[in-house]
Amino acid sequence: MSAHISDIRDPLVLGHKTYHDITEDLVSPTERPPGMGWTVGLILSLAMLAFGLFCIAWTVWHGIGTWNLNRTIGWGWDITNFVWWIGIGHAGTLISAILLLFRQKWRTGVNRAAEAMTIFAVICAAIFPGIHVGRAWVVFYFFPYPNTRGPIWPNFNSPLLWDVFAISTYFTVSLLFWYTGLVPDFATVRDRASGLRRKIYNFLSFGWTGSAKHWQRWESLSLILAGIATPLVLSVHTIVSFDFATSIIPGWHTTIFPPYFVAGAIFSGFAMVLTLMIVTRKLLGLEEYITIAHIESMNKVIVVTGTIVGVAYLTELFIAWYSGYVYEQFAFFNRAAGPYWWSYFGMMFCNVISPQVFWKKSWRRNIALTFFVSIVINIGMWFERFVIIGTTLARDYVPSSWSYYSPTWVEIGIFLGTMGLFMTLYLLFCRVAPVVAIAEIKSILKTAGDQYTGPNKLHHGHDDHGHGHDSGHGKDHHLKVVSSNIGAGTAGTMGAAAAVREGESFITESEVEQQPKESGISPKEATQAQPDNLKKIEGIGPKIAEILNNGGIYTFAELANTPVDTISELLAAAGPRFQMQVPESWPEQAGLARDGKWNELKDLQDRLDGGKYV
Amino acid sequence: MANTKDIVYGLYNDEEDLLRAVKQAKADHLEIMDVYTPFPIHGLDPILGLEESRLHIAGFIYGAIGTLTAFGGMTWIFTKDWKQIFGGKPHWPVPSFIPITFELTVLFACVGMVITFYVINGLGPGVVNPTIDLRITDDKFCIAFDKSEVNAAAAESFLRSSGASEVHSKTI
Numbered sequence: 001m002s003a004h005i006s007d008i009r010d011p012l013v014l015g016h017k018t019y020h021d022i023t024e025d026l027v028s029p030t031e032r033p034p035g036m037g038w039t040v041g042l043i044l045s046l047a048m049l050a051f052g053l054f055c056i057a058w059t060v061w062h063g064i065g066t067w068n069l070n071r072t073i074g075w076g077w078d079i080t081n082f083v084w085w086i087g088i089g090h091a092g093t094l095i096s097a098i099l100l101l102f103r104q105k106w107r108t109g110v111n112r113a114a115e116a117m118t119i120f121a122v123i124c125a126a127i128f129p130g131i132h133v134g135r136a137w138v139v140f141y142f143f144p145y146p147n148t149r150g151p152i153w154p155n156f157n158s159p160l161l162w163d164v165f166a167i168s169t170y171f172t173v174s175l176l177f178w179y180t181g182l183v184p185d186f187a188t189v190r191d192r193a194s195g196l197r198r199k200i201y202n203f204l205s206f207g208w209t210g211s212a213k214h215w216q217r218w219e220s221l222s223l224i225l226a227g228i229a230t231p232l233v234l235s236v237h238t239i240v241s242f243d244f245a246t247s248i249i250p251g252w253h254t255t256i257f258p259p260y261f262v263a264g265a266i267f268s269g270f271a272m273v274l275t276l277m278i279v280t281r282k283l284l285g286l287e288e289y290i291t292i293a294h295i296e297s298m299n300k301v302i303v304v305t306g307t308i309v310g311v312a313y314l315t316e317l318f319i320a321w322y323s324g325y326v327y328e329q330f331a332f333f334n335r336a337a338g339p340y341w342w343s344y345f346g347m348m349f350c351n352v353i354s355p356q357v358f359w360k361k362s363w364r365r366n367i368a369l370t371f372f373v374s375i376v377i378n379i380g381m382w383f384e385r386f387v388i389i390g391t392t393l394a395r396d397y398v399p400s401s402w403s404y405y406s407p408t409w410v411e412i413g414i415f416l417g418t419m420g421l422f423m424t425l426y427l428l429f430c431r432v433a434p435v436v437a438i439a440e441i442k443s444i445l446k447t448a449g450d451q452y453t454g455p456n457k458l459h460h461g462h463d464d465h466g467h468g469h470d471s472g473h474g475k476d477h478h479l480k481v482v483s484s485n486i487g488a489g490t491a492g493t494m495g496a497a498a499a500v501r502e503g504e505s506f507i508t509e510s511e512v513e514q515q516p517k518e519s520g521i522s523p524k525e526a527t528q529a530q531p532d533n534l535k536k537i538e539g540i541g542p543k544i545a546e547i548l549n550n551g552g553i554y555t556f557a558e559l560a561n562t563p564v565d566t567i568s569e570l571l572a573a574a575g576p577r578f579q580m581q582v583p584e585s586w587p588e589q590a591g592l593a594r595d596g597k598w599n600e601l602k603d604l605q606d607r608l609d610g611g612k613y614v
Numbered sequence: 615m616a617n618t619k620d621i622v623y624g625l626y627n628d629e630e631d632l633l634r635a636v637k638q639a640k641a642d643h644l645e646i647m648d649v650y651t652p653f654p655i656h657g658l659d660p661i662l663g664l665e666e667s668r669l670h671i672a673g674f675i676y677g678a679i680g681t682l683t684a685f686g687g688m689t690w691i692f693t694k695d696w697k698q699i700f701g702g703k704p705h706w707p708v709p710s711f712i713p714i715t716f717e718l719t720v721l722f723a724c725v726g727m728v729i730t731f732y733v734i735n736g737l738g739p740g741v742v743n744p745t746i747d748l749r750i751t752d753d754k755f756c757i758a759f760d761k762s763e764v765n766a767a768a769a770e771s772f773l774r775s776s777g778a779s780e781v782h783s784k785t786i
Contacts, residue, residue, distance in 0.1 A: 019652060019753035144687075150696060156688045157700045162713040169721040176728045183737070188652070188751040206732060207741030210750050212662055214735050215654040220667040221731050225724060228677070232720045239713055439653040446629075541630070577627050580777040 010293035011450035012106055017288070019442050026434045026441070027189050029284045037283060038427060045423035052417005055410045056131055064134045066410045072401040073393045077411040078132040079243075080385040081418065084268070085125035086167070086240055087261075087381060090233055091269025092118025093174055096181075097229035100222065105448050108440040109294045112185075112433070113280060114273045115178040120425040121272070122171045124418035129163070131414070159242035166239040173232060177225045180218070183208050185438045237265040244388065251331035251392040254319070260312035264381060267305035267351070270298050271377035276426065278371045280435055289436045292365050299364040302377065306355030309384075313352065331392055339404055340391040343383045350380020452542070532556045536601075537589045539581065539611020547574045559590035582612045620785050621647060622769050623746055623758035624778030629655045632755035635776035636661050639757065644772055647760040650750045673727040680722025684715040744786035754779075 015021070034042075059066055069076050092115040099107035130139050142164045144153050154161045187208035190201035208214070241261035244252035274295065281290040320332040335344045354376045358364045394405050429435075446452055531554035534545040551570040553559050559567075564584050571578040585608055592601040626632045632655065639646055640661065649662060659666075688711050692698070697705050732738050750756050757778070759769040766783075773781045 023652075023752045144691070153691045153696055155698075155700055156692065156714060157703055157707055157710040159713075162717070165714045165717040169717040172721060173724045176724055180728060180731070184653075184751070191745070191748040191751045202742060203739055206737040206739060207743040208737060208751075209743045209746075210650040210652060210756075211735075212649040212651065212655075212658055213664055214737070215651065216659050216664055217667045217669055217731055217735060219654050220669045221727055224670050224673050224727065228673075228720050228723055231716075235713070235716060242713075442653040443656075543628075575627075576779050577631055577777050580775070 009448075009453065010291065010296075011452075011454040012109060012289075012291060012293060012448035013441060013445055014288040014291055014450045016451040017445065017449060019445065022289075022438060022441050022445065023188055023192075025286070026185075026289070026436050026438045027192060030189060030431060030434065031192070034431060035283070038431070042424065042427050045420045045427060048416050048420025049424050050417075050420070051413050052415075052420055055413030055417060056127070058410055059131055059414070060136050064132070066408060068405055068408050068411070070403065070405075072396050072398075072403065073390070073405045075132075075389050075393060076405055077386075077407045077415060078128045080382065080389050081415050082125050082128035082132075083240055083385045083389075084382050085121045085128075085418065085422075087237065087265035087268040087385075088272045088378075089118045089121035089125060089170075089174075089269065090237060090262075090265035091273045092116070092121075093170070093177070093229050093233040094266055094269065095273070096177060097226040097233060100226040101230060104297075105444045106294050106297045108437055108444050109290045110273060110277055110298070110436075111440070112178075112181065112437040113277060113429075113435050114269075115174060115181070116429045116433075117273060117276060117426065118174050118269075119171065119178060120422050120429075121269075122167065122174065123425070124422050126167060126171070127414075127418060127421075129167075159239060159246050162239045163243060166236045170232060170236045173225070173229055177222075177229060180221060180225070181437055181440070182433055184210065184218070185434045188438050189434065234262055237261045249392060249396070250325070250327040251335070252388065253328075254316060256312055256315055256319070260309065260316075263305045263308040263312065264351075264384060267302065267309055267355075268377065268381035270301050270305070271374040271381070274298055274302070274370055274374040275378065278367060278374070280430065284430065284435060286436060289441060292367070295367065295370055296361075296364045299358040299370060302355050302373075303358040303364075306351060306377070310352035313348065327397065331395070334395045335387055335391050338391060338395060340387065340394070343387050343391065347380055347383040347387050350376045351384060354380065532593065534559065534590075536593055537586050537611070538605045538608050539583065539586060544571070544578065544581065547571060547578065550574075556590040556594035560587050560594050562587060582610075585611055585613055618785050619647075620761040620766075620783070621746070621758050622761060622766055622773070622781065622783045623756050624773030624776070625747060625749065625754040625756050625780045625782075626777060627754070627779050629658075629755055631777045632757065633657060633661060635757060635773075635778070638776050639772060642772060644759065644769060645763045647758045647763065650746060650756040650758065652751055652753060652755070655755075669727060669731060672730050673723045676726030676730075677719045677723035679726075680719040681715055683722065684718035685711055688714065746784065746786060747782070 013022070017025070067076060067078070069078075092111075095107050095114045096111040099111075130136055133139060142154065142161070144156075154164075182204075183206050186201050186205035187210065190198055190205050193201055238258040238261065241257035245254060245257040247253060277290050277298075278295070281287050317332055320328045323329075335341075354373050357369065357373060363369055390405055395402050531549075534540050534548055534553070534556070535542060537556075537559070540548070547570055548554075548559065548567070551566075553562055553570075564587060567583040567586060568581075571581050571583065585604070589601060589604060589608075589611075592598075592604065624635070626635060629651065632649070632651070636646065636649060636658065640663070646662065649658065651658070658664075689706060692707075693705050699705070700707075703710070736743075746758060747754060747756060757773065759766075759773075761769075761783075770781055770783075
């Protein structure tokens with residue numbers, strides 16, 4: 001692969017993984033019995049869910065009067081929670097769709113879990129409009145269908161109806177997108193299983209085979225779903241914001257709402273992804289797949305969207321003053337200085353001030369701080385929705401109907417219930433599906449694995465033809481790390497990886513033991529001369545360059561002086577897949593390279609066929 | 615099963631070995647039955663001679679059906695079936711129809727494409743496809759030849775000489 005890989009980018013897969021290691025690491029959490037933490041978490045979640053279901057039943061049985069809503073305050077915690085959950089549900093599709101279109105490789109580490117989170121969050125969100133209508137058993141009246149009541153149709157002019165369509169579509173598309181990505185990974189789980197488990201996973205994997213044509217269509221489907229999910233995800237929160245913006249309530253009736261809501265949704269979604277991922281990577285031991293680089297990337301999104309939200313808050317205030325419209329001015333004055341001032345300042349602190357810590361690189365890469373800030377943002381974004389909904393409605397046009405709204409135990413219980421539902425679904429998901437997309441991680445391994453890129457990579461420089469005699473300088477050059485994943489041998493990779501993580505120049509014992517003993521050539525610990533980029537020799541790729549390095553050949557001069565037979569022995573010892581290489585021209589090529597005769601080397605290579613004499 | 619196939623297949627350890635081997639097989643005019651990989655390999659399709667997928671064309675058609683369904687449906691309801699006045703708006707308020715039209719376009723395109731994807735691939739709940747090798751979904755890259763299409767001995771020697779780490783025969 002000659003794709004250019006920037007050394008500036010952090011590797012996204014650590015630990016010098018082979019394809020098999022990836023399978024092993026990502027599938028094994030679904031194969032071993034659950035840990036204590038998981039069981040306790042599930043019991044707690046189920047308890048919360050049960051209480052939530054009880055509160056929903058209570059609401060349906062006794063009516064909406066069990067909530068503290070009244071004629072003026074028609075929306076309270078119900079719609080606050082709805083918007084909060086929908087916002088959280090925005091990160092998944094953003095990560096999988098928009099970042100796919102932007103070719104951001106770091107999406108592969110977190111997209112699976114983020115999409116799952118999206119789906120679960122949308123389920124939680126959809127509960128609230130369903131029950132806040134009061135007569136939940138006729139909630140299907142939302143949808144236009146031929147009926148015997150006229151037929152009477154819903155009002156297609158209403159943003160509330162648009163919301164029904166937007167959220168149903170969003171849920172369906174997210175679910176299909178997520179599941180299509182899961183199918184090949186379920187096949188991987190299936191092929192490691194037996195008995196009933198194999199049958200179940202074969203059912204889930206839809207009989208996936210891995211055929212080239214299937215993969216081609218799978219990629220085509222993923223790309224187009226990403227393409228149409230991108231405007232979709234932007235439309236969903238835009239339409240949610242229309243619920244407010246198309247009304248004539250001061251404080252809601254603003255044109256800034258759609259972009260402001262979308263930025264806020266991405267902001268809160270990423271905060272929730274971070275909260276979950278930091279816990280998940282720790283509990284499932286996925287630190288090598290969900291790396292600090294992933295967390296830093298998400299923190300960058302957080303600081304950008306958090307700042308957009310901050311600008312939106314200030315713009316709202318400015319426009320309220322500048323409009324000269326007294327009702328609008330009062331609405332904003334009331335938010336900051338009225339009875340709910342604490343929620344306004346909570347919102348400002350959590351959403352605008354707290355993410356600013358991520359301007360500093362070392363803080364963006366601090367896991368404890370990130371976890372803390374992500375929780376703060378989750379709380380802050382809830383406050384934002386409460387500020388918009390609760391404080392505005394509590395002080396409407398007619399002072400005689402002003403009142404103070406606070407929730408009843410039923411409303412709180414339903415919110416806790418949705419949290420329980422969310423956590424229950426997420427915990428079950430962690431058990432049955434690979435939390436990180438296996439096939440997608442494998443497909444970025446060669447460009448983002450730490451043995452191929454970054455300070456710990458195993459070969460020197462990269463294939464940047466025509467830039468002087470050898471590419472790359474600095475301490476990387478003295479790094480003599482022996483690949484422990486040549487051929488089929490994968491054991492001990494982890495230990496080796498841990499040892500080289502700091503970019504030190506040494507070989508660990510376990511690596512030395514794995515050297516091909518038959519070759520009779522002992523590996524050098526380090527050469528004094530600058531090593532050359534052996535891949536400039538036609539027929540030598542990164543793998544073979546490693547093999548030669550292991551055999552003590554680092555420079556063109558050394559290669560030029562090595563008999564062809566010795567090279568063949570080295571290759572044979574490295575595994576059957578390298579036996580096919582014909583190194584007959586390598587010493588000659590290396591000789592030209594050693595002498596700096598690059599033009600002659602190029603002429604020779606033009607005549608060669610894959611390093612073989614024609 | 616009614617139509618079983620005798621196949622010979624080779625397993626490669628790396629996608630670059632696979633790409634080289636597929637290229638070689640094409641040069642040798644060996645008819646490859648199929649290639650199986652644990653993840654999508656970029657650059658494999660042109661070598662293998664696969665045409666570009668036409669799924670996106672199907673997606674466009676489904677999307678267009680969604681657009682027409684939504685816009686046509688709302689138009690029919692508000693202008694023919696049950697005329698109502700909402701907030702003094704005209705009976706045919708085109709801007710109000712745009713959000714739902716957009717959502718249904720996306721919904722139809724997505725659902726249609728996903729269903730088409732599974733149907734044309736012969737995949738779906740309950741489908742049991744023959745397994746060639748369990749490690750294909752893990753870390754092996756497989757080239758399979760149908761013995762009725764190629765000379766089995768030639769295919770086997772090709773697999774061995776092109777760097778396959780294992781070569782097996784199987785009836786699927």
